[in-house]
Amino acid sequence: MTSVRQIPTRCPLCGDVRSRLVTRGADRLERVEGEFSVVSCRSCGTWRLDPAPIPADLPKLYPTDYEAHNRLRERPTPVIPGRTHTWRRRFVEWAEAGRPSLWSLPLRRLPDHLLMRGFSRTQYGRFNPLAYPGDGRRILDVGCGSGDLMAQFLGHGWSPVGIEPSEHAVANAKARGLIVEQGNFPEDAGRVAEHGPFYALVMSNVLEHLPDPALALRTAADLLEPEGLLLLWVPVADGWQQRWTPRTWFNLDLPRHMSICTRRGLASLLRQTGFDILATWPGTSARAVIRTVAARYKGTPREAAVGRLEFSPWALRAVGPIIRVLDAMNQGDIEIVLARRAKETPRPS
Ligand SMILES: [Zn+2]
Numbered sequence: 001m002t003s004v005r006q007i008p009t010r011c012p013l014c015g016d017v018r019s020r021l022v023t024r025g026a027d028r029l030e031r032v033e034g035e036f037s038v039v040s041c042r043s044c045g046t047w048r049l050d051p052a053p054i055p056a057d058l059p060k061l062y063p064t065d066y067e068a069h070n071r072l073r074e075r076p077t078p079v080i081p082g083r084t085h086t087w088r089r090r091f092v093e094w095a096e097a098g099r100p101s102l103w104s105l106p107l108r109r110l111p112d113h114l115l116m117r118g119f120s121r122t123q124y125g126r127f128n129p130l131a132y133p134g135d136g137r138r139i140l141d142v143g144c145g146s147g148d149l150m151a152q153f154l155g156h157g158w159s160p161v162g163i164e165p166s167e168h169a170v171a172n173a174k175a176r177g178l179i180v181e182q183g184n185f186p187e188d189a190g191r192v193a194e195h196g197p198f199y200a201l202v203m204s205n206v207l208e209h210l211p212d213p214a215l216a217l218r219t220a221a222d223l224l225e226p227e228g229l230l231l232l233w234v235p236v237a238d239g240w241q242q243r244w245t246p247r248t249w250f251n252l253d254l255p256r257h258m259s260i261c262t263r264r265g266l267a268s269l270l271r272q273t274g275f276d277i278l279a280t281w282p283g284t285s286a287r288a289v290i291r292t293v294a295a296r297y298k299g300t301p302r303e304a305a306v307g308r309l310e311f312s313p314w315a316l317r318a319v320g321p322i323i324r325v326l327d328a329m330n331q332g333d334i335e336i337v338l339a340r341r342a343k344e345t346p347r348p349s
Helices: 055-061 083-096 109-119 148-155 167-175 213-223 240-244 263-272 286-296 303-311 313-328
Strands: 019-026 035-041 047-049 138-142 159-164 179-182 198-204 224-235 275-282 334-341
Touching: 083 224, 083 275, 083 334, 109 275, 138 148, 138 213, 148 159, 159 167, 167 179, 198 213, 213 224, 213 263, 263 275, 263 334, 286 303, 286 313, 303 313
Parallel strands: 138 159, 138 198, 159 179, 198 224
Antiparallel strands: 019 035, 035 047, 224 334, 275 334
């Protein structure tokens, strides 16, 4: 167990200090000592840690066996372009072209959902809308961990570059032959700028770990080509798991998640930092839902039995349809967002 120094925080979206308590809890990885509080902003509903670890102590939150720093599943094997890849690319081009103007708002998500259901499975097992032949285009993976997503992009013919604060994860990624700079984002963005500008930039489960998500997104916009693409996987604060059992919600990940936006807050944050949203998909994972439920049984006689469910193909299949219904009602806990750098990047006044 390690201890961290903490400071009071204000809302990273609107700056308000007023808040109400959502939940308190301990680090489930049992890395960091003490209890942590998550509060919800009274003005905009954004969740944040308050107090939060000081920036200098952030590396202490991540043990060397942290999962994202040791994932080595994906191999950069060339992917033969097939119908799935063609459809993904056509969809992105269609979304970039602004979609037909008659496409009314309630229907907007329909093609996104269909694309996910029909063409979702990549080798990595989760939906990646940019998993199509990249024709050598440059893509930056911010917080690339051990480089699993980069390996996937490399396999699809993109030219990936990564930036990652963890020395251990950088060593894992470099051992796979990937181009990765060690550093914090956005502070050390200069280290990857020379590899740019980038056609696309991805942040997979990263934005919520950063003390200043707005600054990170503005820096991301600066690293992109004009109208370059941004792809995010990010937890959101408004959904059934979060409301029902915030303390055991798997993606709360105390104390590593500094802030978690609502869907509306995320859309507004992207607009303010110079992005237009092209498409969104739900990214709720059956395994994570089972972990959320299992955590409710921690310390009870049922703990072991419920904990085993996440490895049961039967349980995962049973949870799937429930998740799909809740996702369709915008009640999921992870959003996958494809956005484009706006022509005119707004600057803070
Ligand atoms: Zn706020």
